[in-house]
Amino acid sequence: MLSCSVRLSRAESTPAVLGRQSTHLDILGERYATDEITNITPAIISKLSERLHTQHGHPLSTLRALIEGHYADYTHLSSFSPLVTPFKNFDELSFPKDHPGRSVTDSYYVNKDLMLRTHTSAHEVEVFGKGETKWLLTADVYRRDEIDGSHYPVFHQMEGARIFDATPTGMKEVEEDNERLSYHLARSNIVIEDVPHLAPTNPNQPEHNPLHSELVAKNLKLSLNALMLTLFGTSNRTEPLRVRWIEAYFPFTSPSFEVEVFFRGKWLEILGSGVVRQATLDTAKVPNKLGWAFGLGLERIAMILYSIPDIRLFWSKDERFLSQFQQGAITTFKPYSKYPSCFKDVSFWLPQEANLHENDFCDLIRDVTGDLVEDVKTVDRFVHPKTNRTSLCYRINYRSMDRSLSNEEVNEIQSLVVSRLKDAFGVEIR
Ligand code: DAH
Numbered sequence: 001m002l003s004c005s006v007r008l009s010r011a012e013s014t015p016a017v018l019g020r021q022s023t024h025l026d027i028l029g030e031r032y033a034t035d036e037i038t039n040i041t042p043a044i045i046s047k048l049s050e051r052l053h054t055q056h057g058h059p060l061s062t063l064r065a066l067i068e069g070h071y072a073d074y075t076h077l078s079s080f081s082p083l084v085t086p087f088k089n090f091d092e093l094s095f096p097k098d099h100p101g102r103s104v105t106d107s108y109y110v111n112k113d114l115m116l117r118t119h120t121s122a123h124e125v126e127v128f129g130k131g132e133t134k135w136l137l138t139a140d141v142y143r144r145d146e147i148d149g150s151h152y153p154v155f156h157q158m159e160g161a162r163i164f165d166a167t168p169t170g171m172k173e174v175e176e177d178n179e180r181l182s183y184h185l186a187r188s189n190i191v192i193e194d195v196p197h198l199a200p201t202n203p204n205q206p207e208h209n210p211l212h213s214e215l216v217a218k219n220l221k222l223s224l225n226a227l228m229l230t231l232f233g234t235s236n237r238t239e240p241l242r243v244r245w246i247e248a249y250f251p252f253t254s255p256s257f258e259v260e261v262f263f264r265g266k267w268l269e270i271l272g273s274g275v276v277r278q279a280t281l282d283t284a285k286v287p288n289k290l291g292w293a294f295g296l297g298l299e300r301i302a303m304i305l306y307s308i309p310d311i312r313l314f315w316s317k318d319e320r321f322l323s324q325f326q327q328g329a330i331t332t333f334k335p336y337s338k339y340p341s342c343f344k345d346v347s348f349w350l351p352q353e354a355n356l357h358e359n360d361f362c363d364l365i366r367d368v369t370g371d372l373v374e375d376v377k378t379v380d381r382f383v384h385p386k387t388n389r390t391s392l393c394y395r396i397n398y399r400s401m402d403r404s405l406s407n408e409e410v411n412e413i414q415s416l417v418v419s420r421l422k423d424a425f426g427v428e429i430r
Contacts, residue, residue, distance in 0.1 A: 025110060027083065035111040037104050039360075043367040044108060044116070044142065047154045048082055052314060053138045057327045059302045060156055060314060064138045065328065067158055070230045074160070077137040080123050082116050089115060089122040093252035094279055105357040108142050108153075116142035120159035120295055121252060124276070128163065128284035133291075136160045138298070144359040148375040152311045153366065156298040161276065162223070163291030166212060170289070174215045181222035188229050189237065193244035194221070195257070202247045202255040207278040212290060216275055217255055220292035221245060224259055224273060231301060232261055252277050253293065263304055271296035308333045310401065312371045318402045339400055342410045345379060346418060347393040348427040354390070356425055361394060364424060368417050374399040391430065 025032050025040065028048055053060045068076045086109075090102055100106060101118060108116040117123075120139050127135055137159045145151040164170040185192075195202070197217035204210040225243055233241045242262035250256045253274025260267045273294035281289055299311055306325075308314070313321055313333075320336040350356055358378060365373050373396055380393040396417070398410045421427050 027110065028081070032110050032114060037109045037112050039104050039144075039363070040108045040110055040116065041363055041367040043363075043370065044153060047140070047315075048116075050315070051140065053140070053156050053298065054078060057322070057325050058314075059306050059308065059325050059330075060298050062325065062327055062330065063298050063302050063305070064156075064158065066230065066330075067160075067227065068136055070227050071134070071136055071160060073134065074162075075132050075135040077123075077127065077135060078139065080126075080137065080139055082140055082142065083110065083114055084117045084122050085113060086115050088125070089117055089119070092125045092280070092283055093121055094277055095251045099251070105359050106144055108144060118143050120157040121293070123159065124161065124252070124280055124293060125284045128161070128281060128286050131286075132161075133164075133289070134162045144363060146358060146376065147362045147365060147373055149310045149312075150300075150303070152299070152315075153363070155311070157295050158298060159293065159295045161291060161293035162219070163276065163281065163286065163289040164216065166209075166288050166290050171212055171215055174219050178215065178219055178222055181219075181226055185222065185225055185229075189233065189240045190225065190229055191240045191242050192221075192225055193242070195245050195247050197221075198255055199247065202257075205254050205275070205278055208275070208290060213255070213275055216290055216292055217257075220273055220275070220294070221257070223292075224271070224294060228259070228261055228270070231305070232263055248272060248274070250274055252280055268300070268304060270301065305330050306333045309335065310374070312374075312401055315371060316401055321401075339402075339404045341374065342398040342405055342407065344396050344398065344410060344414045345393055346396065346414070346421070347380070347391065347430040348421065349430060350390045350392065351426045351428075352387065352389055354425070356390070356392065356427075360425075361392075364420055365396065365417060368420055369398070369413055372398055372400050372405065372413065 022034055025034055025045070027045055052058050053064045055061050086102065090099065095101065107118050117139065119141050120137050123137055127137060139157060140154055141157050142154055145153055164174055197214045198204050198210060204213045228243050229241060244260050246258045246260065248256040248258040250272055253276060256272070256274035258272055259270045261270050271294050273292065276291050276293050281287060299314060302308060303311065316322070324333060325331065362376055365376060375397045377395045379395045381390065383390050398405055398413070418429060422429070
């Protein structure tokens with residue numbers, strides 16, 4: 001499971017990504033000890049201070065503000081540190097001990113006690129614990145991933161939640177809100193495919209009165225249907241907006257749902273949501289309430305609304321990108337140029353018995369090349385039957401968003417990639 005199998009074959013235990021001597025890392029002005037699971041790279045550390053969702057005029061900032069405007073009477077939060085304990089990111093939210101998200105191939109660790117949040121849900125307990133009952137939280141989140149036009153190891157999420165008193169008065173408040181929202185939606189150009197609020201496959205929590213849970217799930221759906229209208233229901237559309245609800249599973253909600261929206265001919269997954277697990281609220285010391293939460297990815301939605309074709313563009317400092325946007329306005333992105341691709345293959349043998357996860361390879365690529373790689377594909381992977389060594393071949397597509405790359409330049413970068421590969425993973429180039 002862990003990519004450490006490569007590292008175990010090495011003499012020292014310093015993480016491969018950091019080079020031999022690093023015993024500590026400086027992150028956001030603090031110094032942290034590294035250990036054998038450290039896998040956060042300099043390229044990732046350089047992103048931590050960017051906070052694109054707060055950069056005036058940036059599409060992600062406009063989208064955040066649009067959603068905050070929809071939930072105008074909610075508390076709006078956007079300055080939580082990305083460094084969290086694995087306990088906060090996973091355990092507080094009832095993730096099982098063997099959940100794959102915890103692995104070093106999927107998440108970034110500073111050391112075994114500190115990681116980069118993988119989702120904004122990591123702050124639920126903290127925010128509920130402050131006594132907030134209606135809130136939105138926007139933040140950068142980090143996941144190790146492949147390289148292509150829609151995946152980037154840093155992206156932005158928005159968490160929203162609302163909790164009510166688990167009393168007749170609290171439930172009356174939900175009912176009134178449901179009536180208000182139903183009235184609004186009935187007059188809007190929207191078609192909703194629904195699933196039951198509760199089902200044997202998507203159950204009520206034992207702590208909850210099913211009638212309360214039903215009302216809260218209904219409130220969640222009405223509230224998010226209204227948000228979808230705000231985001232996608234442009235006034236000039238003649239066709240109704242189509243939204244569909246799908247049963248889902250998250251460790252920290254039950255029942256749980258995903259929402260998809262039909263936009264420009266495709267169903268797009270927009271968010272995850274559900275009725276908050278009582279354990280989360282108990283941990284936050286707000287035991288006599290119940291409510292809902294959702295989490296949505298801002299890049300996904302912004303790429304659709306602004307017609308932004310590649311997720312790397314959000315990080316561009318090129319004026320031809322940034323000058324196209326104004327705070328508060330959703331406009332169609334005009335591509336300024338599509339520069340040519342340059343493909344380079346790299347084939348190598350791994351050390352005996354060693355394994356290399358594609359995410360390890362992609363992190364190395366991102367660290368050496370920055371944003372110059374558009375995608376990476378595995379061309380070939382096989383294990384030699386006699387020596388038991390693994391052979392890998394990756395095809396790297398170099399393409400800058402901002403300029404043409406010369407073949408010599410790409411060759412130079414490629415040779416850096418190759419030497420880092422040898423250094424970090426002890427591979428033998430074929
Ligand atoms: N945190 C989840 C994710 O990143 C999304 C999510 C699902 C957030 C359900 C929620 C929720 O608040 O209730 O995939």
